[in-house]
Amino acid sequence: MLEVIAAEEHRLHDPQFFLVRGQIRPSAEQPERARILERAVRDLGLSVRVPNDWGLGPIASVHSPEYLDFLQHAWAQWQSLPGAGAEVIPNIHPQRRPASYPRSIVGRAGWHQADTACPMGPGTWRGVLAAAQVALEAAHSLASGAYQRSYALCRPPGHHAFSDMAGGFCFLNNTAIATEQLLKLFPRAAILDVDVHHGNGTQSIFYRRSDVFTVSVHADPHDFYPFFWGHAQERGEDAGEGFNFNIPLPLGTDDSPWLAAIDRALDRIALYAPDVLVVALGLDAARSDPLQGMRISPEGFAALGERLRGWQKPLLLVQEGGYLGPELASNLKAFLSALGD
Ligand SMILES: [Zn+2]
Numbered sequence: 001m002l003e004v005i006a007a008e009e010h011r012l013h014d015p016q017f018f019l020v021r022g023q024i025r026p027s028a029e030q031p032e033r034a035r036i037l038e039r040a041v042r043d044l045g046l047s048v049r050v051p052n053d054w055g056l057g058p059i060a061s062v063h064s065p066e067y068l069d070f071l072q073h074a075w076a077q078w079q080s081l082p083g084a085g086a087e088v089i090p091n092i093h094p095q096r097r098p099a100s101y102p103r104s105i106v107g108r109a110g111w112h113q114a115d116t117a118c119p120m121g122p123g124t125w126r127g128v129l130a131a132a133q134v135a136l137e138a139a140h141s142l143a144s145g146a147y148q149r150s151y152a153l154c155r156p157p158g159h160h161a162f163s164d165m166a167g168g169f170c171f172l173n174n175t176a177i178a179t180e181q182l183l184k185l186f187p188r189a190a191i192l193d194v195d196v197h198h199g200n201g202t203q204s205i206f207y208r209r210s211d212v213f214t215v216s217v218h219a220d221p222h223d224f225y226p227f228f229w230g231h232a233q234e235r236g237e238d239a240g241e242g243f244n245f246n247i248p249l250p251l252g253t254d255d256s257p258w259l260a261a262i263d264r265a266l267d268r269i270a271l272y273a274p275d276v277l278v279v280a281l282g283l284d285a286a287r288s289d290p291l292q293g294m295r296i297s298p299e300g301f302a303a304l305g306e307r308l309r310g311w312q313k314p315l316l317l318v319q320e321g322g323y324l325g326p327e328l329a330s331n332l333k334a335f336l337s338a339l340g341d
Contacts, residue, residue: 002341003146004041004048005137006153010034013127013156015169017087017119027119028290028323029169034155037319040329041153044336048153051130051137059132062176062205066101067164070112071171072125077105087119114160114167128171131155135174135318139181142276142314149315151281151336152178157320159199159280160226168197168225175280175318176205179212182316186275191215192265194304195282195320196293198230198246202280208240213272215265217258219285219293220248243272251293255300258285259307266307276314283322283331290323298327298334305338 011034015027038048060068078088090109102108131154138152152174159175160168179189191206193199193216206212214236221230236244245268247261269277287295308315322328 001147002046002149002151002336002339003138003141004046004151004153005051005134005141006034006038006048007050007130007134009130010127010155012123012130014121014123015087015119016121017089017116019116027117027169029156030324031155032324033322033328034153036324036329037153037322037332040332041151041336043329044333046336049137051133054133054136054140058136058181059172059177061180062163062173064164067112070108071128074105074109075120075122075124078109078120081105087121088113089116089119112165114162114165117168118166118171124171128156131158131174132172132177135178136181138316138318139178142316143182143185149317149339149341151317152319154319157195157282158318159193159195159202159282159320160197161201162204167201169321170201173201173205175199175278175320176202178316178318179278182276182278182314183211186314187211188272188274189213189276189278190269190272190274191278191280192269193217193280193282193320194262194285195280196285196289196291197225197282197321198248199280199320200226200229203229203234203244206240207236207244208238210239210243213243213245213269213274215245215247215269217247217249217261217265219251219253222248223251224293249294252295254287254295255297255303258294258296258300259303262304262307274313276316277311278316278318279308280320281317281335282320283328286322286325286327286331288325288327290325298330301331302334302338305335309338309340
């Protein structure tokens with residue numbers, strides 16, 4: 001039985017600014033995304049539940065105290081600057097560290113925001129906190145045994161968020177936060193990230209660990225965000241060496257090679273023999289997605305669902321990307337219908 005968790009508070013985060021190829025554009029990460037996805041699951045007859053408040057503790061097991069302090073207070077501090085704009089947007093970065101942690105909110109924005117895709121408005125903290133609570137609620141459902149499958153309808157997404165840095169529309173790493181919580185009950189977890197972008201934040205958080213096997217199938221970062229991570233040679237370090245597996249695919253990849261890559265990923269996950277599987281469910285590999293990284297059809301997403309249908313252990317789905325296009329709802333419906341309950 002699949003349950004769905006979602007929270008209305010995501011709407012409080014309503015980013016406006018987005019910079020692409022030197023041009024200012026509206027952000028693709030709009031509240032409307034979650035509304036469409038929630039309506040899709042209701043159309044399937046699934047009920048949607050709101051999360052309990054699990055507090056900051058489980059979030060702080062993934063994210064640093066100074067980063068959480070920044071997320072909570074940055075907007076108010078930014079507003080106290082003379083001539084401040086409506087959103088916190090960095091304009092200077094420490095680049096390759098080491099460097100010293102800055103006191104100024106302008107410096108802290110550059111320290112904690114990898115790029116300009118994470119503008120912060122007055123409701124951003126409450127919105128991203130609600131998304132993390134959605135992920136935590138879904139994890140608790142699996143851990144309690146109440147459900148074998150749970151779908152955390154998180155918005156904004158999280159897989160580009162590092163332990164101390166936002167990026168690519170992501171602030172709190174919902175997938176990592178939920179996985180960390182699952183590890184309290186399940187000794188070994190695997191994460192399969194099918195978002196069109198490499199899950200660089202998730203990879204980084206678990207890069208030196210062997211209790212989480214991180215696998216990502218994504219558009220080749222030689223040509224696509226996040227550029228600096230997601231290459232095949234990134235295999236993990238120290239105790240985590242061999243526990244990170246990246247499968248970059250050419251831009252424009254369609255169903256057949258994408259599914260072949262997912263089969264390779266699932267074969268490796270089977271060898272790891274996890275106690276729980278977390279799927280970072282980006283839908284932005286879709287052919288109709290405005291980001292145009294790949295060309296996956298609704299039938300392709302259905303085939304992904306079929307591959308996961310036989311998974312016998314607990315399964316957590318965490319919503320990542322997937323932007324406003326004509327097939328956003330159909331892709332989720334195709335996937336969930338094929339997955340079955
Ligand atoms: Zn994405």
